[in-house]
Amino acid sequence: MADLHHGTFSYSTGPTAADVLPRSQSENARSQLVEDSAATQKLKALQAVFLSALKTSLDAHSSALPILSxxxxxxxxxxxxxxxxxPLKAIAFGNISPDNYIDLFWDITNEQNELSWGKFTVYEAEQSSEPRFLVCFKAQLFELRYIRCDVLVREYPEVSDAPDSFLQDxxxxxxxxxxxxxxxxxxxxxxxxxxxxxxxxxTAxxxxxxxxxxxxxxxAFPDHHIFKSLLKYQKTNPDLATPRQVGDPSSSALITEFFKQDAPKTDSIPAPTGYSSFITKDWENLLVKLDSLRLDEKCAxxxxxxxxxxxxGRSPVKGAQWLLMVQRRLDKLKDRLESRIPNTPIVQIWPQRLVSEDAMLGDNVYEGHFVLGLRLSPATKQADLQSAQEIAETWRKQxxxxxxxxxxxxxxxxVVDNIPTGLKICGRKWPRVILTGENTNHSDSDGESSQFPKKKRSKSPLASSTSTPHSSDTxxxxxxxxxxxxxxxxxxxNYNIDEWAIGxxxxxxxxxLEKPASDWDRETTAEEFIPEHRIEYFKRYSPGGEGEVGEERGEIMWSKKQKLDEIFRSG
Incomplete structure (x- = not known):
């Protein structure tokens, strides 16, 4: 639903009608059981990959057995x-340092992709005392956060078993x-x-x-908000105090209660009323009706x-990088509007990027729109709109x-104005960048590194099976x-990708065959997707030269067959 950040230039346009319209009651229940079971199994498989790597890991400076849970x-x-x-979220607790965990993570990434490209892909990475990665493993997105706590995992490998007395000692x-x-x-x-x-x-x-x-x-309604509200309604309503089956009237009662108490705080469209029992078709029709509204009717x-x-520009990758930067800065614009306008407004970022109704996916020039909704005090509306314009212009210059x-x-x-008309949700997909550890040294929009800074690695914790605790660090x-x-x-x-071709x-x-490197599509669902293990060479064509890709004027700078690497000087 939300666009991904840091290393991901795949711009989700938000849920489509197919994503948001509920399935039939029985189908939803059956599908959920299957999908949830699959997600849990994939997390266990992901943990098994890490544990397997730890078993082959040797650290000459560690007397404790590495633990990861x-x-x-x-x-x-x-x-x-x-x-x-x-993404589905999980926390990994362990007794290895964050730096060693980071090294372990990238070594696992390389090993997994050597076995099967695309099985383990990294879209997002953040360095801190608690490293965080966004990965796609077996076609499922996971957000993994790492916390080091030696004493906890040694005594309680299943950290949830630790009693309060131990945690607070x-x-x-x-x-x-x-x-x-x-x-x-x-x-x-x-x-x-x-x-x-x-x-x-x-269900609700x-x-x-x-x-x-x-x-x-x-x-405005994150998961925890929805969930807490439903729990509150369920616990305070005597009619809902008895366990029910999926799809019974209690689901309808919970939804109706949410619309009565929570939705009106933000939503200006009248809440649905009069449902005395849960009938899937009625709820489906409501969502269909809401989804068919124009943007100016949807915006509250x-x-x-x-x-x-x-x-x-001609490079989709550079365009994606720029759009990502703009999108990431929207939160800062929202914060400034809320903190600098005297009568604190309600500001909401519309979750999807928009385009004109007549826009085509193949347009050479891309024109899109990010929209922030404003609710201002009526008494100071004109002055606040002027302040909003000035704040937004300063943000634009940055x-x-x-x-x-x-x-x-x-x-x-x-443009600071009333609700825009003539716009639709953008359906264009931008290229997705896959991180490998080599391309994570990017500065964020404030000039600070949002990825891992390059550092001299003395020894990877994922050592080969022939290594010994006293083997050389090089x-x-x-x-x-x-x-x-x-x-x-x-x-x-230092490189101009438009000068390169891939064989x-x-x-x-x-x-x-050859194709321009800038046109190489890594999205596995793309029509022209080609697995990267089929790449034989990278060729550089002299800038400004005549001829097309495929002619003999280029110079091969990397060759898998010849083990030639003039880019990293490896091999």
Whole structure:
């Protein structure tokens, strides 16, 4: 549902009608059981990959056996159904340092992709004392956070088993944030059992989440807000105190109660009333009706700030990088509006990027719109609108000064007005960037590194099976993969990707063909997707030269067959 950040340039346009419209009651229940079971199994398989790596890991400086334990949280722990591109979250507790965990993670990534490209892909990475990665494993998105707490995992490998007396004992020196994380996992376990007893809560949750997505209110009604409200209604209503079956009248009662108490605080469309029993068709019709509304009818705010973006460059990757930067800065614009306008307004970021109704997917020049809804005090509306304009213009200038903004290719303008008309949800997909550890040294929009800074690695914790605890800290420089070469061409400003071509094996023609590196599509669902293990070479064509890709004027700079690497100087 939400667009991904940091390393991901796959712009989800938000839920489509197919995503948000509920299935039939029985189909939804059956599908949820299958999907939840599959997600849980994939998390266990992911943990098994890490544990296998730890078994072959040797650290000369560690006297303790490495421990790593994965715990599901939020939707994954509760077996609540996510949207297609919404990651399921888990925390890994361990007794290895964050730096060693980071090294372990990237080594696992390389090993998994050597076995099967695309099985383990990294879209997002953040460095801190608690590293976080967004990965796709077996076609499922996971957000993994790592917490080091030696004393906890040694005594309680299943961290949720640790009693409060142990967590709060001063002698154990367990940080408050770790205690909170353990408490959250425990609550998740208890809530999971409660949901199994009251399946109508899951049904109501799934419906309300889709309603919020259609209405553009997903940020106003996050998962925990919906879930807490439903629990409150269920516990305080005597008629709902007895366990029910999926789809009984209690689901309808929970949804109706949410519309009466929570929705009116943000939603200006009259809440549905009069449902005395849960009838799936009625709820379906409501969502269909809401989804068919024009944007100006869906938007629950009387005023908006529209960030109009135009990209006229030829590189989809650079365009994606720029749009990502703009999108990431929207939160800062929202914060400034809320903190600097005297009569604090209500500001809501519309979750999908928009385009004109007559826009085509293949337009050479991309024109899109990010929209922020504004609800201002009537008494100071005109003054507040002027303040909003000034704040947004200052923000726009900072966007233009960002290094991702390419001169004469990227343009931004601000429009503060009523609800815009003539717009639709953008259906264009931008290329997705896959991180490998080599392309994670990017600065964010404030000039600070949002990825892992390059550091000298003395020894990878994922040692080969022939290593010994006293083996040398240095090892032979491995031959860099085609994926790493492609990432360098895309992200290293010293290279112009438009000068490069990729030679790959065409299985139909049984010969090597070439295509521009800038056109190489990594999205596995793309029509022109080609597995990267088919790449045979990278060729550089002299800038400004005549001829087309495929002619003999280029120079091969990386060759898998010849073990030639003039880019990283590896091999």
């Amino acid at each position: 994965f715990s599901p949280i939020h939707a994954l722990a509760l077996e609540l159904e996510p949207f297609e591109e919404e 001063p002698q154990n020196s367990i940080h408050k944030s770790v205690q909170d994380a353990v408490q959250m996992i425990r609550r998740g376990t208890d809530m999971h059992d409660h949901l199994d007893e009251f399946p109508s809560i899951r 949750y799934s419906y309300i989440k889709r309603w919020a997505a259609i209405r553009g209110l997903a940020n 705010f009387p005023h908006t700030i529209r960030v109009a973006v135009t990209y006229s 966007v233009e000064n960002d290094k991702a903004t390419l001169k004469n290719q990227c343009f931004v303008r601000i 090892k032979a420089k491995r031959f860099r993969t085609a994926s790493e070469v492609l990432n360098r061409l895309k992200f290293d400003n 790959y094996i065409d299985r139909v023609r049984d010969m090597i």
